[in-house]
Amino acid sequence: MVRNIIRIIASSIAASLLLIQSAFALTQVTATIDKNPVMDKESFVLQVIADDDVDTNALDTSPLLKDFIVGRTSVSTQTSMVNFDTTRTTKWTTVLIARAPGKYTIPALTVESVSTAPISVEVLEASSQGAAKTQDIFITTDISAKEVYVQQQLTLTVKLHFAAELKRGSLSEPTLDGASINQVGKDIENDSIINGRRYRVIERNYAINPQNSGEFVIKTPIFSGEIISPSSRRSQFLSFTDTKPVSVLGEDIHLSVKPIPDNYQGVWLPSEILTLHQEWQPDGESFMVGEPITRTLTLTAAGLSEEQLPQLEMTSPSGIKIYPDQAELHTGISNGRLVSQKKQNFALVASRVGTYELPEIRLPWWNTVTNRIQYAVIPAKTVTITPNDEMVEESKITGVRSDNTNVETTNSDLSMLQNDKTSADVQTVVVTKSSWLQWLFLVLWLLTSLAWLLSVLSKKSTSTKQVTPVKNNHYKTLLKACDSNNGEQVLKSLVTWADEHFPDKNVSTLDDVKRIINDTSFNEELTNLQACFFAKQTQQWQGQKLKTFIIEINKRPKRKQKEIVTLNP
Structure with missing residues (x-):
């Protein structure tokens, strides 16, 4: 009996499960x-x-x-x-x-x-009558030029229009193979009315520098987000809202990039406008012997980055020494354009009187508006170096001898320093008989000289005990950055490492690194690194290949350490 009851219950449960499943x-x-x-x-x-x-x-x-x-x-x-x-x-x-x-x-x-x-x-189609611009959100793009030269900067303006209320959203970056892309300035927000409908507009500008010639397509940004839409749910006391996902694309842009013209010579500088000017401190054309003169050269270019600006150099005739200072780099935005500037000071000191001509400074650049070579020129300048009376008087004072008898000295030696003075200008300086103060000063001078000699010998013995010199860590830092695929750190460390390894080349930019190493494979890998980093591509840059090049280059013997030039007062 009990067994029959259990069977009936089990059958009922199974039937219920089948009914539920169905x-x-x-x-x-x-x-x-x-x-x-x-x-x-x-x-x-x-x-x-x-x-x-x-x-x-x-x-x-x-x-x-x-x-x-x-x-x-x-x-x-x-x-x-x-x-x-x-x-x-x-x-x-x-x-x-x-x-x-x-x-x-x-x-x-x-x-x-x-x-x-x-x-x-x-x-x-967006231009058809049926598409009367009634969408809640859309993207428009505008580009400064669709045909450019390699490394010529162009500006892409992206505007996101939305009439609905955004809950959240993100705008991706434009992409272009083999180009560096950087956002210029901050986002600009304003309102616009299109076909009688008010839109909120977010404007974003990008500076694009293509590194290779050919035909390309700029993939414009994609917006993805959520907008707030009215809900079908209603109640007497409460109102509800729903969110709806949205995505919108901009129009892809076809771009033609022309190579460097065959007849161009020099550092490639494609720009709409490039200027080179100078300033003198003190200003004028006549200076005195030994007087420090500062000449400031300023290079300003539109559409070029700091790394593209060349090294500023100047030469001088014999008799005038030049002491260059570290260049200053500046970057700013003007009318949506990237404007870069390099300023460098040169200290000039004349050692002899006379008339000298400073050579002309001529810098070639390519005018992207007229499509022809132009030159930024600073004309040659003639300067006259005159005698320095203060130096003459100081030389006279330092040329006086002191002993126990009367001594006569002339300025014949000074006439060799300033050859416009004649040897007939003779002056006599009479030194009175020495007193006990002179002997005191002589004893003090001897004691000072002895102390200085002992100090030099002590420093020399101490320096010989230092067997292991302190090494610079730029090379190790660079290899470590390559191992960790840290492209940003590699770009920062390359110039300092190259400046240390090639001390006589005055390395200050990545273009200097490429020019000095002069290896096609190395330059291609460095260009690939710049493209991956500045274009913000999703693909991770791998540093092992560049590390191999750096190790091979570092094995080459270092050249002679460049001398540090100091300007005496």
Whole structure:
């Protein structure tokens, strides 16, 4: 009897489970889109709803890739019970953007052997009458030029227009193979009215420097985010809002990059305007022997980065020595253009009187407006060096001898320093008989000289005990940065390492590094590093190849250490 009761209960439970399973079995999958027609480059939302709790990975969106760009897909499940009637649903929300204007069919999508019905959608061109600029969000782009020379800067302006309220969003960076791309300035926000509708506009400017010649396509940014939309849920006391995912594309831009002209000689400087000017301190054309003169050269170029500006150099005739100072680099924004400036001071000191001519300074550059070679020129300058009376008087004073008898000295030696004085100008300096103070000063001088000699001998013996010199860590820092694939640190350490390894070359920029090493493979790898870092590409830069080049170059013997020139007062 008991066994029969147990069997009846087990059968009832099994039947109930079968009924429950059949009640929640997947029977229907539907697909809908939030708008139709849609405009080119505008996103729309595809929703697929299954009437059961199924695997979130059950929906395959790969059939959509032929005609659409498939954005982010979100999945949600819901279970509700009304009067003991339980329902379960699984919903997929996918953002789609048509690849081109036209009429398309969203194919049937299958979830666990149950398929949706196909959906027809029309994509209108932005210039058509049907596309009357009624979209909530869109992107416009403007570029300064579509045909440029290699390394010539161009400006890309991206504007994001949105009429809906944004909850969140992000704007990606434009991309261009083999180019450095940097944002110029900060985002600019303003309002604009288009076809009677008010839009909030976010403007962003980019400076692009293509490093290779050829035909390219600039991939403009993609905006992805969520906007707030009214909810269908209503209550007497509360109002609800929903969010809707959106994505929008800008128009791709075709760019033609021309190579460096064959007839161009010198450092390649493509610019709309380039100037070179000088300043003198003190100003004038006549200076005295031994008087320090400061000549400041300033190079200003539009559309060039600091790294592209060349080394400023000047020469002088025999009789005038030049002491160059460290160059100052500045970068700013003017009318949306990158403007770079290099300023360098040169100290000039004349050692003999006479008339000298400082040679002309001529710098070639390529005018991208007129498409021809131009030269930034500072004309030759003639300066006259006159005698320095203060130096003569000082030389007379330091030329006096002191002893126990009267001594006569003339300025014949001084006439050799300033050859415009004649040997006939003779002066006599009489020194009176020495007193006990002179002997005191002589004893003190001897004691000072002895103390100085002992100090020198002590320092010399101490320096001989230092067997191991202190080494610079620039090379180790550079190798460590390559091992960790730290492109930013490599760019910072390359110049300091090269300046240490080539002390007679005065290395101050990455262009100097390329020019001095003069290795095609090394330069290509360095260009690749610059492109990866400045273009902010998603692909991680690998530093092992550049590390191999650096190790090989570092094995080469260092050249003679450059001398540090000091200017005596």
